[in-house]
Amino acid sequence: MVQDTHIPVTILTGFLGAGKTTLLNNLLHDLSEQKTAVIINEFGDTSIDSQLVVSTNEEIVEINSGCICCNVRGDLIRLLADLQKQEDTIDRVVIETTGMANPAPVIQTFLMDEQTAASFEIDSVITMVDAKHIGQHLEEEEPAQQIAFADKLLVNKIDLITNDEKEALKQQLISMNPNAKKFYTTNAKVDSSELIGTKSFAVENALNMDPDLLTDTHHHHHSPVTSFVLQEDRPLDIDKVNKWFAYLVQMKGESLYRYKGVLYIKQMDRKVVFQGVHMLFAGTEGDEWAPNEKRQSEVVFIGKQLDNKELEIGFQYCLA
Template sequence: MPAARSGPADRTPIPLSVLTGFLGAGKTTLLNRLVADEGMADTALIINEFGEVGIDHLLVETANEDIVEMSSGCLCCTISGDLIRTLEDLVARRDAGEIRHFSRVVIETTGLADPAPVLHTIMNHNYLVYRYRLASVVTVVDAVNGMATLDAHAEAVKQAAMADRLVLTKTDLLGEGGSDGLDALKARLRELNPAAPMLDAARGEAVADRLFDAGLYDPEAKTPDVVRWLAAEAYDGNGHHEHEHEHDHGHDPNRHDEHIRAFCITTDQPIRATSLELFMELLRLQHGNGLLRLKGIVLLEEEPERPVVIHAVQHVFHPPIRLGQWPGDGARLTRLVCITRDVEKSQIEGLLEAFTDRLTDGGAAFRDMTLSLRPGGGR
């Protein structure tokens, strides 16, 4: 294909979204609708196997042995070898003009997949961090079987808890009296993930622009839209979501959900840049396995007018992003939005206080707390 198709190489980080959902949730149907969406015209879609997604009728040209072009303008490819190699190869071919230019990537995971390893890859690989920017995690939830799936499969719980957008499918298949079950499912999802908007696919709400422009990276402004991304207003002061209505969830309270916590920590106490690094390292060491997602904007002592955005998935922290000014109303507050498994708000809050308390030596706090993690308390 002619190199002229790509034009000058664009090194702006490419927004990348992850589309997940448990087996049978309806990802195939959603993808079929999305590839026909005008908002997907400049998107590269990475899926596991072409045979698993019924989009063959939309393929019009083979760019090479593993990349195809669709009539909608999308590119589509399989994961060849591993995800890192696929993403590196995709952007290299775009730069060389071998394939159509794209400005967004969507990765569809398998139904049984824990989304964390994919996010780890995107956030922790030096070259991928330079060329891509995580934009959103979209999780598809079956409205008919969703409650039973959440009861039976821990992976489904993690998929819902880590999402930036929740897409409800098959709501049109709910029978008489189905609204009660749907309300209970929505309430349960709100407990798992208070901040994620819920979109109804059957009503046409799950369109590309609403799914994949979640706010961490705004391709128009070329800056993180932290206000939309954090959505900290979805949490009350006690770390619980305020429901408009009370529902009887109708599920076994001893199945999975009691492990998931969703809360926001806020403080007006600044933290030194070096102490922030120590805080994140200790948080990774002590609670990494249970830190499903952490999003935050941090007030630095050295440069209070320039906050830092942090993002973590389990034990992997994305390189911090320094902003030129405070977003939104400009209030200078550290805000950490946390989705955790078996980690209480007080545990993370206590760590943060240890590094923001002016009477505490952050280095000593790190040393003492790290020693306490060793067998026998390090003594």
């Protein structure tokens, strides 16, 4: 009996703010005995996600020079080739795509690039669905594609909707992707054995969704969603920060699909980590600043028709 030497790959996708990083942390905790390579692709040129991922027995590589399904597919192929050549053999790869990624070209990479296909195989394609907010985005191209190509659908934040809303969403997801196994979760809590090592990806199902999947067509984004990054070395005042975010959530929440960051607050010795989706916002104390670490606030906003100048003025208002 010939042993399969392919390295299994889990592709983790889902629209902005669905809970991908929370699920990734849960998976890495459960996979702590394995050597896992994590590839994170962020929408925009910031690196906040790597600060939100727990540190276990993994190697984290970031791609933030563009969307993994577009101009950086070559970067992905080179990264995978480098991982395969390492002396310290990895057990698996987990790829967390940007919330704006169409998973089809990522899947295509593992099926059509000969070198990649010789060493890696897709174990599963997991799509996170934000139960509270997905209804606002189903008409957009990317969320619909992410749902269509999944073999596992994790409907997260189920505690934030009613039973009637849950049933309506359940029927909608069945109509969009009848083949995917569906999980209904809170805080992305699900048994990792249901997601990892199941070999649930089936290329025939993917081809049903996109008959041209195995033709090398180039993918382009046609979305009005943009990102804007703010950075500041000077400390911020906690009261001003609270007032600014209260204004943003109330007045701009509908257009802010996703916002997150790490803040340098004058009154605190620890970092402040915050994340938000539309009008849902949460901030927590993070790690202490390391003795030689540069103290800096870094914030990324992702949304529709962002007023970058207004965001910049508001951020400057927060200075201590």
